[in-house]
Amino acid sequence: MPLACFLEVVSLGVVYLFDIYRKVPKDLTQPTYTGAIISVCCCLFILFLFLSELTGFIATEIVNELYVDDPDKDSGGKIEVNLNISLPSLHCELVGLDIQDEMGRHEVGHIDNSMKIPLNNGDGCRFEGHFSINKVPGNFHVSTHSATAQPQNPDMTHIIHKLSFGDKLQVQNIHGAFNALEGADKLSSNPLASHDYILKIVPTVYEDMSGKQRYSYQYTVANKEYVAYSHTGRIIPAIWFRYDLSPITVKYTERRQPLYRFITSRSNSCPLLGFLWYEKLSSFSVPR
Numbered sequence: 001m002p003l004a005c006f007l008e009v010v011s012l013g014v015v016y017l018f019d020i021y022r023k024v025p026k027d028l029t030q031p032t033y034t035g036a037i038i039s040v041c042c043c044l045f046i047l048f049l050f051l052s053e054l055t056g057f058i059a060t061e062i063v064n065e066l067y068v069d070d071p072d073k074d075s076g077g078k079i080e081v082n083l084n085i086s087l088p089s090l091h092c093e094l095v096g097l098d099i100q101d102e103m104g105r106h107e108v109g110h111i112d113n114s115m116k117i118p119l120n121n122g123d124g125c126r127f128e129g130h131f132s133i134n135k136v137p138g139n140f141h142v143s144t145h146s147a148t149a150q151p152q153n154p155d156m157t158h159i160i161h162k163l164s165f166g167d168k169l170q171v172q173n174i175h176g177a178f179n180a181l182e183g184a185d186k187l188s189s190n191p192l193a194s195h196d197y198i199l200k201i202v203p204t205v206y207e208d209m210s211g212k213q214r215y216s217y218q219y220t221v222a223n224k225e226y227v228a229y230s231h232t233g234r235i236i237p238a239i240w241f242r243y244d245l246s247p248i249t250v251k252y253t254e255r256r257q258p259l260y261r262f263i264t265s266r267s268n269s270c271p272l273l274g275f276l277w278y279e280k281l282s283s284f285s286v287p288r
């Protein structure tokens with residue numbers, strides 16, 4: 001019944017009453033100068049809105065979130081460490097790396113994957129090491145502890161080129177602290193002083209557009225410098241890196257807006273509305 005009614009209405013031409021965009025026959029319209037200017041301006045404005053919306057759509061955004069978990073469970077509870085440090089006034093044969101942690105690890109003179117490169121004609125040394133630490137509080141330190149004979153006055157002045165943990169993340173949009181100690185310069189410190197770098201390591205996950213995850217770590221540092229004594233005399237100085245892990249993980253996710261959002265976004269429907277109005281305006285062209 002409603003269908004029959006509808007058909008009747010259509011056949012009577014009543015449906016034409018609902019047209020709000022009535023057309024004036026082409027031969028009754030005349031283009032005007034103002035009309036042309038308005039038209040061109042409208043077109044340019046639409047183009048501008050469309051392009052700015054499009055660039056926003058194409059650009060990826062990075063969303064970050066925090067959660068309490070160990071993201072990199074396959075690592076076997078280990079973190080890779082990259083250390084690159086120069087001691088310009090300490091012989092390479094005296095320099096060594098020791099690793100200690102709360103799991104009872106105590107390794108003196110770690111040498112796997114590490115290199116000692118003489119500097120200043122052999123007076124100094126650059127230590128480049130790649131090793132792993134357990135995910136429990138602990139420390140690693142550069143000192144003369146592993147040398148066969150302890151020097152009288154070891155000079156612990158140093159400069160740190162790199163200290164980083166986990167995978168290298170090369171992402172421009174993140175201003176993180178992946179290598180916070182880069183460039184730390186203690187060349188003018190008291191040569192006999194010990195240095196403590198207290199690190200808080202924050203697990204960081206980066207998920208790119210394809211869903212691939214990379215695991216890295218950022219850290220914050222507090223630093224102190226002191227000459228230590230015990231009742232038997234001065235304690236052999238060292239450069240300590242004492243670390244602890246944050247239970248909170250930061251996750252960055254690379255994202256692009258879905259296409260339907262682009263099409264239906266509010267600012268994008270403006271050009272559309274604009275275009276409809278432009279159509280309407282153009283039909284205002286004065287009839288002769």
Ligand SMILES: *[C@@H]1O[C@H](CO)[C@@H](O)[C@H](O)[C@H]1NC(C)=O
Nearest residue numbers: 084085086126128129161162
């Ligand atoms: C360590 O740092 C020095 C000085 O910046 C640099 O020349 C050297 O290539 C670095 N080593 C590694 C393994 O990155």
